[in-house]
Amino acid sequence: MRAVTLIDGELQYDAGYAPCEAPDGLVEVKVLKAGICETDLQLKQGYMGFSGVLGHEFVGVAQSGRFAEQRVVGEINCVCGRCDFCRRDVPTHCEHRTVIGILSHDGAFADSLFVPEQNLHVVPDHLSTEHAVFTEPVAAACRILEQTHLNSNHSVVVLGDGRLGNLCAQVIATTQADVLVVGKHSWKLQQLQELGIQTMLLSEFQPRSKADFVVDCTGSPTGFPLSLQTVKPCGTVILKTTVAAEQSLHLAPVVINEVQVIGSRCGPFAPALQMIADKIVQVESLITAEYPLDQAIQAFRHAEQADTLKVLLHVSDSV
Ligand SMILES: [Zn+2]
Ligand SMILES: [Zn+2]
Numbered sequence: 001m002r003a004v005t006l007i008d009g010e011l012q013y014d015a016g017y018a019p020c021e022a023p024d025g026l027v028e029v030k031v032l033k034a035g036i037c038e039t040d041l042q043l044k045q046g047y048m049g050f051s052g053v054l055g056h057e058f059v060g061v062a063q064s065g066r067f068a069e070q071r072v073v074g075e076i077n078c079v080c081g082r083c084d085f086c087r088r089d090v091p092t093h094c095e096h097r098t099v100i101g102i103l104s105h106d107g108a109f110a111d112s113l114f115v116p117e118q119n120l121h122v123v124p125d126h127l128s129t130e131h132a133v134f135t136e137p138v139a140a141a142c143r144i145l146e147q148t149h150l151n152s153n154h155s156v157v158v159l160g161d162g163r164l165g166n167l168c169a170q171v172i173a174t175t176q177a178d179v180l181v182v183g184k185h186s187w188k189l190q191q192l193q194e195l196g197i198q199t200m201l202l203s204e205f206q207p208r209s210k211a212d213f214v215v216d217c218t219g220s221p222t223g224f225p226l227s228l229q230t231v232k233p234c235g236t237v238i239l240k241t242t243v244a245a246e247q248s249l250h251l252a253p254v255v256i257n258e259v260q261v262i263g264s265r266c267g268p269f270a271p272a273l274q275m276i277a278d279k280i281v282q283v284e285s286l287i288t289a290e291y292p293l294d295q296a297i298q299a300f301r302h303a304e305q306a307d308t309l310k311v312l313l314h315v316s317d318s319v
Pocket of ligand 1: 037038039056057136137
């Protein structure tokens with residue numbers, strides 16, 4: 001089958017990739033579309049040391065089981081169901097997990113992939129495939145709502161106007177919290193303004209230790225120090241992006257200001273699908289370009305440019 005692989009740090013399009021044997025109990029999902037995410041770009045730079053087929057944001061058609069022949073999206077953590085974390089209902093931290101397209105599990109930049117049935121969610125008929133591709137990143141944004149109790153009394157600064165910053169801001173805005181997005185690109189900020197979200201250019205932003213919550217979506221080593229200057233004493237910094245590069249941190253402000261730092265990764269798919277279907281979260285304007293799977297290398301190059309939001313891979317019209 002066709003697949004986009006990362007092997008020894010090298011991204012390749014392989015028209016004759018030999019998929020692994022169907023693992024027991026997993027459902028084959030034939031891929032319709034997939035999205036290139038910041039994590040894919042980080043993986044390419046060596047994050048997690050991943051080797052295999054990339055891709056964890058996808059819509060496909062289930063080939064067997066309960067959801068056979070239906071369009072589905074899939075949660076990316078494939079878990080054991082038996083370890084301590086699984087039993088404590090935090091399966092995203094399963095000790096034995098594989099993660100689709102990220103950790104020991106071939107991903108979705110391919111004609112098909114294998115997903116545990118319990119990870120699948122049916123895409124509502126009226127929701128288009130290219131919008132449903134955003135379920136995974138919107139779910140990641142929804143994780144913030146599980147970890148905090150944001151409401152209209154809170155001020156939130158989102159650092160970063162990229163794909164994830166945009167979605168986090170939209171999801172946080174549903175809590176009626178006061179949201180400000182700080183970014184480097186006026187056209188990306190403009191899109192947020194059109195959704196009624198306040199924005200500011202980084203060059204004009206003065207961090208004043210006033211925000212109750214700061215969400216770092218910069219994907220940059222500069223994001224955390226800026227977060228610490230922006231959050232108020234006893235406030236909370238939520239780290240949303242992984243940075244492959246090592247960084248040296250000055251942690252004294254965390255102690256002096258008693259700042260809580262929360263790491264935040266994968267979130268719930270059901271509310272994310274609903275928010276996209278109900279257009280509470282707008283994703284259409286985030287699509288910068290779409291490439292056929294066999295042009296994945298060009299698609300990655302495009303996704304790496306600063307003037308893009310989401311680049312999609314078109315795998316198949318129907319299966
Ligand atoms: Zn992603
Ligand atoms: Zn487990």
